[in-house]
Amino acid sequence: MPEKPSVLFVCVHNAGRSQMAAAWLTHLAGDRVEVRSAGSAPADTVNPAVVEAMREVGIDIAARTPKILTVEAVQASDVCITMGCGDACPVFPGKRYLDWKLEDPAGQGVDAVRPIRDEIKSRIEGLIAEIAPSSR
DSSP states (O other): OOOOOOOEEESSSSSSSSHHHHHHHHHHHHGSSSEEEESSSSSSSOHHHHHHHEEEEEEOOTTOOOOOHHHHHTTSSSSESSSSTTTOOOOOTOOOOOOOOOOOOOOHHHHHHHHHHHHHHHHHHHOOOOOOOOOO
16 A cells, blocks of 8 residues: 555445545544545435434535546545445556445435444444554
């Protein structure tokens, strides 16, 4: 891993799982990691239940907007983590690819989103320990 690794989170709509993962990584790793998220078919807005679930843990993602997945975003990332987008993510040699099987929060209320949020946080903590451990 480079001194400051970059991570790209990809899901279909970039409105739920990938937004939560990017927010957790930014929140927990700070500036030790460069964070991106995108979707293969992005929605117009971030899922309101996802915004509320993240607000409950003190992370505000209300102003975020879903972005389209680009080849450039993949090329610029050291680690690409997909979350249910199938084969939409282009594959390049030398990149690390992970596929996190997570329930899709689309169409679900905040009660259903909380366990997904918490599972993503747990996975992010493991990722940070691996790619950007604290020097403290």
